Amino acid sequence: MSRQPLRLAILEAAKLLEEAGVPSPRTDAELLAAHVVGVERTRLGLVPLVDPEVIERYRALIARRAERVPLQYLTGVASMGDIDLxxxxxxxxxxxxxxxxxxxxxxxxxxxxxxxxxxxxxxxxxxxxxxxxxxxxxxxxxxxxxxxxxxxxxxxxxxxxxxxxxxxxxxxxxxxxxxxxxxxxxxxxxxxxxxxxxxxxxxxxxxxxxxxxxxxxxxxxxxxxxxxxxxxxxxxxxxxxxxxxxxxxxxxxxxxxxxxxxxxxxxxxxxxxxxxxxxxxxxxxxxxxxxxxxxxxxx
Ligand SMILES: C[S@@+](CC[C@H](N)C(=O)[O-])C[C@H]1O[C@@H](n2cnc3c(N)ncnc32)[C@H](O)[C@@H]1O
Structure with missing residues (x-):
């Protein structure tokens, strides 16, 4: 299968999260995309196309977030001051x-x-x-x-x-x-x-x-x-x-x-x-x- 546009997947994900009542759907959709792709959120624009298995992993995480699993449980990371936890x-x-x-x-x-x-x-x-x-x-x-x-x-x-x-x-x-x-x-x-x-x-x-x-x-x-x-x-x-x-x-x-x-x-x-x-x-x-x-x- 050919590589797919990440931006489109993020837009779909944000809509799904909004429908699920997640308070900050676009932010969470972007943060989970950044997590799956392994880049900073601000650098997502530099990743136009991704492999289908990346989209698959992303959709699986979005589905769990739509079940209201906390974002940080899915990324495994939270922060305080200058450190990650x-x-x-x-x-x-x-x-x-x-x-x-x-x-x-x-x-x-x-x-x-x-x-x-x-x-x-x-x-x-x-x-x-x-x-x-x-x-x-x-x-x-x-x-x-x-x-x-x-x-x-x-x-x-x-x-x-x-x-x-x-x-x-x-x-x-x-x-x-x-x-x-x-x-x-x-x-x-x-x-x-x-x-x-x-x-x-x-x-x-x-x-x-x-x-x-x-x-x-x-x-x-x-x-x-x-x-x-x-x-x-x-x-x-x-x-x-x-x-x-x-x-x-x-x-x-x-x-x-x-x-x-x-x-x-x-x-x-x-x-x-x-x-x-x-x-x-x-x-x-x-x-x-x-x-x-x-x-x-x-x-
Ligand atoms: C609201 S959480 C805050 C955790 C951390 N300080 C933070 O800001 O992320 C409260 C923590 O207190 C712990 N805790 C609850 N009762 C306690 C007690 N009587 N003595 C010590 N720790 C307690 C809980 O297990 C939990 O980890």
Whole structure:
């Protein structure tokens, strides 16, 4: 069979994805074509004709995307900062909105004194935030915590891949971020905590890509979305140095509650809400301040 125009296949694919209710049909059609052909999306125009078996493989992927399998499960890759992460069944796919918290952490670390900063990523999933921060700040000591063994297998794979690329290795801990006895060795030692925990209120309506493919443990935080965040906040107070900073991503419906949770504890100050790209409240930041007793002890 003769070679076939890729552009035509992309147009057909975009139509099919649109009919299937995929939110960004043209983008996904192009990204999957780029994946199959093995070029950057911006260079698809340089590939006018492809072999029939390429079209066949492309159509098979498009059919799965039309079934609402997440795009990143089909390409096997997601990104955070300057790094790629391997993703697939069993692990939460890192989202673009979390890039904002990553940028916030980098900005906080920018003004950091010379000693190696200690960073803690809670609920790390693929390791997205921990590994992107280790990549951007090779001087940092990065710890990451994940509870789910299935997710942790992906974290390990990604951590190994980044270390092979020459990034400073991170330290992974399997544990529950709500456990009061977790990581006692890090008490008062952490400069920056970042966390994108499970935060969706149970029963919320979700796109099929999320509801059917992201692990349940990665998504839901009890009836109000705060069942992990509330106890985790007490642990963050324990781990942060006085003056250290933290950020927690949250649902757009419960940002006020997370900020209130932090404000009502005397150990946190400078509580501030950050919006996402759509202008919705998305993550809350705060600084660990000294209590009166700590101040009296000279902290
Ligand atoms: C929303 S995902 C975020 C993953 C990653 N931080 C990211 O931004 O791509 C939340 C992650 O927290 C993990 N998790 C859920 N409950 C946890 C707990 N109590 N302790 C530690 N990890 C937990 C889930 O398995 C999942 O990997």
């Amino acid at each position: 391997q993703v697939g069944p069993g692990v939460f796919v890192p989202r673009p909105e979390t890039e904002l918290m990553f940028a916030w952490a980098l900005a906080v670390l920018e003004g950091h004194p010379a000693h190696p900063p200690v960073i803690l990523d809670l609920c790390t999933g693929t390791g997205a935030l921990a590994l992107a921060l280790a990549n951007a700040r090779p001087d940092a000591i990065v710890h990451a915590v994940e509870l789910d063994p299935a997710a942790l297998a992906w974290t390990r794979r990604n951590a190994e891949a980044r270390a092979n690329e020459g990034d400073t290795p991170i330290t992974l801990h399997q544990g529950d971020v709500t456990d009061r006895s977790l990581l006692t060795e890090l008490e008062g030692k952490v400069d920056v905590v970042v966390s994108n925990p499970p935060y969706i209120p149970e029963g919320a309506e979700l796109d099929p890509e999320v509801a059917e493919f992201d692990p349940h443990l990665a998504l839901f935080g009890g009836p109000d979305g705060l069942s992990v965040i509330t106890p985790m906040v007490s642990n963050i107070a324990r781990w942060l140095k006085i003056g250290g900073a933290m950020a927690i991503e949250h649902d757009d419906t419960n940002g006020g509650q997370v900020a209130a949770l932090l404000r009502e504890r005397r150990v946190f100050g400078e509580v501030a809400e950050h919006p996402d790209l759509a202008g919705k409240p998305r993550f809350v930041v705060a600084r660990r301040v000294a209590t009166d007793a700590e101040a009296a002890r000279g902290h």
